[in-house]
Amino acid sequence: MRSYIIRRILLLIPVLFGISLGIFLLMHMIPGDVVTSMLGFDATKEAAEQLTKQFGLDLPWYQQYWNWMSGVLRGDFGYSLRTGKAILPDILNRFKLTFQLTMMAAVISWIIAVPLGIIAAIKRNTIIDGIARFLALMWVSVPNFALATLALLFLSLKFNYFPPIEYVSFGQDPVENLKTLILPALILGAIMSGSVMRMTRSSILEVLRMDFIKTIRAKGAKERVVIFKHALKNSLIPIMTIVGMQIGYLLGGTVITEKIFSLPGLGQMVLTGINQRDYPVVQGTILFIATVFVLINLLVDLLYAKVDPRITYK
Numbered sequence: 001m002r003s004y005i006i007r008r009i010l011l012l013i014p015v016l017f018g019i020s021l022g023i024f025l026l027m028h029m030i031p032g033d034v035v036t037s038m039l040g041f042d043a044t045k046e047a048a049e050q051l052t053k054q055f056g057l058d059l060p061w062y063q064q065y066w067n068w069m070s071g072v073l074r075g076d077f078g079y080s081l082r083t084g085k086a087i088l089p090d091i092l093n094r095f096k097l098t099f100q101l102t103m104m105a106a107v108i109s110w111i112i113a114v115p116l117g118i119i120a121a122i123k124r125n126t127i128i129d130g131i132a133r134f135l136a137l138m139w140v141s142v143p144n145f146a147l148a149t150l151a152l153l154f155l156s157l158k159f160n161y162f163p164p165i166e167y168v169s170f171g172q173d174p175v176e177n178l179k180t181l182i183l184p185a186l187i188l189g190a191i192m193s194g195s196v197m198r199m200t201r202s203s204i205l206e207v208l209r210m211d212f213i214k215t216i217r218a219k220g221a222k223e224r225v226v227i228f229k230h231a232l233k234n235s236l237i238p239i240m241t242i243v244g245m246q247i248g249y250l251l252g253g254t255v256i257t258e259k260i261f262s263l264p265g266l267g268q269m270v271l272t273g274i275n276q277r278d279y280p281v282v283q284g285t286i287l288f289i290a291t292v293f294v295l296i297n298l299l300v301d302l303l304y305a306k307v308d309p310r311i312t313y314k
Helices: 002-029 034-039 045-055 061-073 087-122 127-141 144-159 174-208 211-218 223-231 233-253 255-260 266-275 279-307
Strands: none
Touching (some): 002 061, 087 223, 087 233, 087 266, 087 279, 127 174, 174 223, 174 255, 211 223, 223 233, 233 279, 255 266, 266 279
């Protein structure tokens, strides 16, 4: 197990290198630049050149990349070109919100998806199965920003409810924190549950067709034992795979939802950085999200061995 983990971590190095290079090049290919954005089009040539030199943007791209990456390898993500503040502490602070929102959405999706998937598999080709599949297809098809906007409009017009505008951390006020995050978490969880429910249904149906399930039933086992102890347990690996991927996606894919609900998370940070052409902020945040994403996938792979004893890592 230890040697496998070491090999996987070593394999992450070229992956993250490719991601960092891609982020860097894409950011510098976006039209416009931070100097013009800060000084405006009426700025003098001397002022623009001075600011460009101050930010190190006059250097060749490969030297700029090396300066940035050498800092990242030392744990220094650099400083925001706009605010002059260190980027890593801000990333870690905002990550707490995004991580909490992601985990709340994941738990909500499991609560919705797993029971619906099990029921749909048991009641295959019935009205109940059709309704469950329709709900899953609807949740998969509706974009999260559309559902978030419709939910806000419905709650505000019908019940005169407006979510809190100012974010409060869980440590400051747990109740107010949950009030702020529960609606976006419900929306993201519902959308996430569509894929999980479909995977749960198909995985359980596949396991129920296997010979060992027929043997267990022939021995007189109760149906709930067959479903929960044997079928569901042997269906967990594909479910865990899609859940792990979705958690990684949500860590960086809640940009619009955070914007709609005015949540100061990582998505909001990336969007603001792109609009302001704040290269170090965008590069550092996306690289951090990518690192967390690949680590989550590594964790899911390691959990496979805990769920299925037949899987071993050497």
